[in-house]
Amino acid sequence: MDRNIDPMQACPAGSFAYVIRPGDTLFLLANRFGTTVNAIMALNPGINPNNLQIGQRICIPTAADPRPPLPPCPNGFYYTIRAGDTFFRLSQQFNVSVDELMRANPGVDPNRLMIGQTICIPRPVTPIPPCPNGFYYSVRAGDTLFAIGQRYNVSVDAIIRANPGINPNNLQIGQLICIPTF
Numbered sequence: 278m279d280r281n282i283d284p285m286q287a288c289p290a291g292s293f294a295y296v297i298r299p300g301d302t303l304f305l306l307a308n309r310f311g312t313t314v315n316a317i318m319a320l321n322p323g324i325n326p327n328n329l330q331i332g333q334r335i336c337i338p339t340a341a342d343p344r345p346p347l348p349p350c351p352n353g354f355y356y357t358i359r360a361g362d363t364f365f366r367l368s369q370q371f372n373v374s375v376d377e378l379m380r381a382n383p384g385v386d387p388n389r390l391m392i393g394q395t396i397c398i399p400r401p402v403t404p405i406p407p408c409p410n411g412f413y414y415s416v417r418a419g420d421t422l423f424a425i426g427q428r429y430n431v432s433v434d435a436i437i438r439a440n441p442g443i444n445p446n447n448l449q450i451g452q453l454i455c456i457p458t459f
Contacts (some may be wrong), residue, residue, distance in 0.1 A: 288320070288336035288337075289320070289336065291338060291339050292320055292336040292337055292338045292339055293336070293337055293339060294334055294335075294336060294337075295310075295334070295335055295336070295337045296332060296333070296334050297329045297330060297331055297332065297333040297334075297335065298331060299331055301329060302326075302329065303317050303318070303326045303329070306337060310337050310338075312337065312338045314326065316338045317335065317336075317337060317338065320335075320336040320337070320338055321335045321336055348382075348383075348397065350381065350397035350398075350399075352399060352400050353381060353397050353398050353399040353400050354397075354398055354400070354449075354450060354451050355395050355396070355397060355398075356371075356395070356396055356397075356398045357393060357394070357395050358390045358391060358392055358393065358394040358395075358396065359392060360392055362390055363387070363390065364378045364379065364387040364390075367396075367398065371398045371449070373398065373399055373400070375387070377399050378396070378398070378399070380399070381396075381397040381398070381399040382396045382397055400451075406455075408439070408455035408456075408457075410457055410458055410459060411439060411455045411456050411457040411458050412455075412456055412458065413453045413454070413455060413456070414429075414453070414454055414455075414456045415451055415452070415453055416448045416449060416450055416451060416452040416453075416454060417450060418450055420448055421445075421448070422436050422437070422445045422448070425454070425456065429456050429458075431456055431457060431458075433445070435457050435459070436454065436455075436456065436457070438457075439454075439455040439456070439457040440454050440455050
């Protein structure tokens with residue numbers, strides 16, 4: 278281990294301690310933690326990048342989040358692009374027009390969508406139908422009608438009857454459904 282680096286030194290604000298493991302290089306660490314080799318070396322004067330020792334303690338700068346803040350998505354929800362996604366496919370999947378998608382995502386090139394990119398899926402503004410003898414529930418990630426029915430002691434058939442037109446196989450996060458309480 279390089280004698281110029283105190284193994285017990287505290288890392289300065291804006292960084293964290295890291296212990297070198299087999300296979301680590303400064304280049305791999307910089308990529309893993311979203312920083313640069315030069316930034317790591319600047320925090321660790323005297324480090325020999327060609328002779329990292331397993332168990333050696335170094336400081337890694339905390340990367341600022343390089344992603345810009347998400348633009349507002351009023352009356353909609355955020356969606357992360359996956360392989361094969363296009364605005365046309367998304368418009369069909371979420372029942373919105375391609376024009377609505379483009380208006381909700383200014384600056385996004387629909388011909389250059391990138392996996393992992395976050396976009397806004399606008400929801401068509403429709404009046405909420407009445408839910409007599411029940412209450413509204415907002416669908417959450419992982420929900421199924423069966424799980425919702427179990428949670429509120431209501432049959433799947435009763436939920437479907439209270440929500441004409443619902444597609445039980447395509448619940449959307451944030452979708453409001455009526456839960457009957459008979």
